[in-house]
Amino acid sequence: MDMELLKRLFELVVSSALINNFVFTMFLGLCIFFGVSRKMETAVGMSITFTAVMVVSAALSWVVFEYIMKPYGLEFLQIIIFIGVVAAFVQSADTIMKKVSPSLYYKLGVYLALITTNCIILAVPLINAREGYSFLESIAFGLGSGLGFGLAMIIMASIREKLEMADVPVPFRGLPISFVLAGLIALAFTGFSGLIRL
Amino acid sequence: MAVKNKENKLIVSVSPHVRDGESVGRIMWSVNLALLPAFIMAVYYFGPRAVYVTGLSILAAVLTEHFFQKGIGRPSTIHDGSAVLTGLLLGLNLPASVPFYIPIAGSFFVITIVKMLFGGLGYNVFNPALMGRAFLLITWPKAMTIWYEPTAKFVGMDATTTATPLGVLKEEGLPKLIQMFGDKSDMYLGMLSGNTAGSLGETSALALLVGALFLMARRYITWHIPVSFLGTVALFAWVFGGEGFFNGDPLIHVLSGGLFLGAFFMATDYVTCPTVRKGQIIFGIGCGAITMLIRLWGGFPEGVMFAVLLMNCFAPLIDRSVKPELFGAVKEQKQ
Numbered sequence: 318m319d320m321e322l323l324k325r326l327f328e329l330v331v332s333s334a335l336i337n338n339f340v341f342t343m344f345l346g347l348c349i350f351f352g353v354s355r356k357m358e359t360a361v362g363m364s365i366t367f368t369a370v371m372v373v374s375a376a377l378s379w380v381v382f383e384y385i386m387k388p389y390g391l392e393f394l395q396i397i398i399f400i401g402v403v404a405a406f407v408q409s410a411d412t413i414m415k416k417v418s419p420s421l422y423y424k425l426g427v428y429l430a431l432i433t434t435n436c437i438i439l440a441v442p443l444i445n446a447r448e449g450y451s452f453l454e455s456i457a458f459g460l461g462s463g464l465g466f467g468l469a470m471i472i473m474a475s476i477r478e479k480l481e482m483a484d485v486p487v488p489f490r491g492l493p494i495s496f497v498l499a500g501l502i503a504l505a506f507t508g509f510s511g512l513i514r515l
Numbered sequence: 516m517a518v519k520n521k522e523n524k525l526i527v528s529v530s531p532h533v534r535d536g537e538s539v540g541r542i543m544w545s546v547n548l549a550l551l552p553a554f555i556m557a558v559y560y561f562g563p564r565a566v567y568v569t570g571l572s573i574l575a576a577v578l579t580e581h582f583f584q585k586g587i588g589r590p591s592t593i594h595d596g597s598a599v600l601t602g603l604l605l606g607l608n609l610p611a612s613v614p615f616y617i618p619i620a621g622s623f624f625v626i627t628i629v630k631m632l633f634g635g636l637g638y639n640v641f642n643p644a645l646m647g648r649a650f651l652l653i654t655w656p657k658a659m660t661i662w663y664e665p666t667a668k669f670v671g672m673d674a675t676t677t678a679t680p681l682g683v684l685k686e687e688g689l690p691k692l693i694q695m696f697g698d699k700s701d702m703y704l705g706m707l708s709g710n711t712a713g714s715l716g717e718t719s720a721l722a723l724l725v726g727a728l729f730l731m732a733r734r735y736i737t738w739h740i741p742v743s744f745l746g747t748v749a750l751f752a753w754v755f756g757g758e759g760f761f762n763g764d765p766l767i768h769v770l771s772g773g774l775f776l777g778a779f780f781m782a783t784d785y786v787t788c789p790t791v792r793k794g795q796i797i798f799g800i801g802c803g804a805i806t807m808l809i810r811l812w813g814g815f816p817e818g819v820m821f822a823v824l825l826m827n828c829f830a831p832l833i834d835r836s837v838k839p840e841l842f843g844a845v846k847e848q849k850q
Contacts, residue, residue, distance in 0.1 A: 357835075475831040476640055482527060484634035486587055497632055501641055502828050504649050508805070508821020511814015 326457040332513045333461030339437045340469040341503040342510075346437040350470060351495055353428070360474035364467025366428040368460065370410070371441060374403045375459030378442035379452055392446070399442045407433045437466060472502065539636065542735055543596030549726030550603055550780065556709045556719035560665035561611040565715050569606030572618035576602030579626040584635075597636045601625060604644035604780065607716025608773065608820075609651070612661040612676065620654075621647040641827045642787050645777075645820050652820075662712035677712045680771045681816040689764070706770035717773040727779035736783040739795040740802075744778040745769055747803025755811055768810065777819035778802070787827045794830075794837040801826045801833075 339345045353363045378399050386392055411429045414422040432438060441462050445455040476498060485494050557565040580598040584591045593599075602622050609618060625647035630639045652659045664677045680702075683692045696702035705711050709719025716723075730736045749765035756763020768774070782788060782802050789798050802822045809818025 472828050472832060475835060476828070479831045480633070480638070480640070483638035485638075486632065486634075489632050494632060497628060498640065501629065501646060504646065504653065505641070505821060505824035505828055507649070507653060508809055508815065508818065508825060509813070512808065512812055 322453070326453060328513050329454055329457040330461035330464070333458050334465035334468065335506070336509045336512050338465040338469060338506060339440065339462055340466060340499070341506040343440075344503075345440055346435050346466060347499075349431055349435055350466075350473065350499070351492060353431075354470045354473040354495075355477055357471070357474045357478060359428075360470040362425055363428045363431075364463075364470055366425045367432060367435075368463030368467055370403075370407060370429070370432050371438060371459045371463035371466075372456055373410075374406055374438060375441050375445060375455045376452070377406055378402050379445060379450075379455040382442070382446050383452075395443060395446060396439070399439055403438050403442070404433050437462060469502075473499065538595075539597065540595040543600050545733060545735055546730065546780065547596055547600050547603060549729045550600075550607065550716065552722035552725045553607060553716040553719055553776070554603070556722040557607065557611075557715040560709055560718065561663060561715055562666060564611045564663075567615065568609055568611065568613060568618050568715060569603060571615055572606035572609070572622050573599055573602030575619040575622035576605070576626050579623050580631070583627055583631045589635075592636065595636070598626065601630070601643045601647075604716075604776075605647045607776065608644055608648045608714050610659065610661060610714055611663045613658055617651055617655060617658060621651045624650050637786055639786055641824055642781050642784050645781055645823055648820055649824060664712055665710050665718070679712045679816065680706065680767070681810065684767065684771075685810070685816045689767075692767075703766060703770065706767075711771070713771075714773060714776075717776045720770050720775045723775040723779060727775070730779070736779065737792075737795070739792055740782050740788060740799040741778040743796045743799025744782055744802045744806075745774065747800045748774060748807055751804065751807035751811075755807070768807070772810075772817045773819040774806070777806075777823055782823050782826070787830060789830050789833045789837070791834060791837050791839070794833040797833050797837065798826050798830060801829065 333339075337343070340347070340350050349363065349367075353359050381398065381402050382392075382395075386394070386398060391398065407429055411422075411426060414426065414429075441459050442455075445458060450458060473495070477495060480494065480498070489497070554565070554569065557569070576598045577593050581591045581593050605621050605625060606618055609621070625643045629641055629643045629646045630636070633639045648659075661676055662679050662682075664675045678686070680692055680695075683695060693699055693702055696705050707719075707721045709722060711718050727736070727741065731738065749769050752763045752765040752768035754761055754763065756765070756768060778799075782799065789795050802819075805822035805825055806818040809815055809821055815821070
């Protein structure tokens with residue numbers, strides 16, 4: 318593997334994780350982001366599951382897009398097909414995990430069901446297809462997006478656990494202050510903008 | 516701060532828990548005092564506008580805090596000096612050229628959204644003054660980046676605009692920057708005394724250092740964050756700042772921009788930095804690394820503000836990961 322490609326892949330991972338973080342710059346995936354970031358434990362579990370699913374589904378969707386949709390001119394069915402691919406993969410992973418490794422299923426299974434309907438999971442294959450990324454680039458983009466989402470959730474969980482004890486005005490307790498917090502973190506993340514131009 | 520505990524209940528609050536004769540008010544007013552040299556230099560170099568901008572910012576911060584607390588039926592805490600400090604820091608972080616609605620809007624945003632909604636002093640996640648500056652920079656990018664040439668004359672409005680040293684360094688390179696000052700030693704002198712373009716309170720490294728030493732002598736801040744912050748910036752500037760590696764000029768990056776103001780007065784904010792010493796060093800290193808990342812390769816000429824804000828996000832996480840283990844605690848058994 319040559320240095321150019323490695324550099325390109327590294328840039329893709331960093332840019333999708335930090336600079337174009339899905340949560341803080343595109344405001345995608347907010348339902349899981351707010352739903353699961355109340356406790357550190359669930360945030361970490363979700364991050365691991367999410368990143369794994371993201372990488373595999375980016376790879377699967379790339380294969381389906383390049384070898385099935387493109388030859389048959391089915392690009393206009395992108396959204397439906399990608400949803401189908403991701404849902405089928407997540408469902409089969411769920412079933413296999415339950416049989417093969419019940420302990421892992423007990424830990425991470427709850428998150429799998431939630432992930433199927435997440436918008437970042439759909440956004441990544443769509444962006445991969447739009448930008449015409451190669452197989453490795455698609456995987457790097459999926460990995461970066463997953464890591465970025467995980468990072469966002471872990472930061473959020475650590476701050477929210479601290480905020481539990483804060484004297485927040487009553488109307489803002491819980492979800493409202495979390496939205497304010499996410500906005501402020503997004504403001505801080507604008508500092509990364511312009512670091513890598515792809 | 517003595518907490519009245521009428522019902523004799525156990526008080527659960529966020530750290531720090533140590534109590535002694537100090538009070539929040541005394542510390543806050545001391546920090547205000549420590550910023551006085553920088554403020555005087557700002558007035559000296561930028562004239563009456565420095566007074567207007569900072570004054571409006573303080574006034575807006577204090578009034579907003581007072582009326583917000585009255586509005587939600589809590590006792591007003593403006594006497595503890597924290598609102599004044601936030602206003603003062605925000606004012607010192609603005610260019611002299613800003614229109615007068617900017618400090619007012621900034622202080623209003625900071626006190627309501629960044630401080631009061633999170634529960635007031637002691638609970639805010641981000642450094643209020645820096646968050647205010649970030650908000651203003653994103654909202655009014657043009658007005659926030661017009662820099663006046665320091666005149667050192669009390670002549671009023673007819674100031675000429677120029678670029679900040681870091682802006683010149685980023686756009687036109689080091690030779691042009693040195694040429695602007697004459698020669699290299701003049702450049703360092705200008706940065707030390709504050710005779711350069713920039714935000715009101717950030718230009719004079721020497722005045723900031725005097726204030727910081729005062730705070731250190733009174734043990735209100737410790738060396739951990741500033742030293743690790745400045746050290747990391749110097750190291751990065753030396754390694755990556757020049758042509759090739761290990762060829763850069765660390766002094767330019769250490770003396771210019773908002774680094775002294777950020778490292779001594781804002782990264783050390785008790786509420787938004789980690790409480791464990793080891794965590795504070797990690798925090799400082801992170802601030803320094805992100806600052807240089809943005810200065811050398813990022814989209815903005817100056818990165819101190821974003822670096823501190825980003826590390827504010829990570830502060831609770833750092834605190835968790837360096838938490839010393841409880842003596843005699845048994846690790847949880849896995850089922």
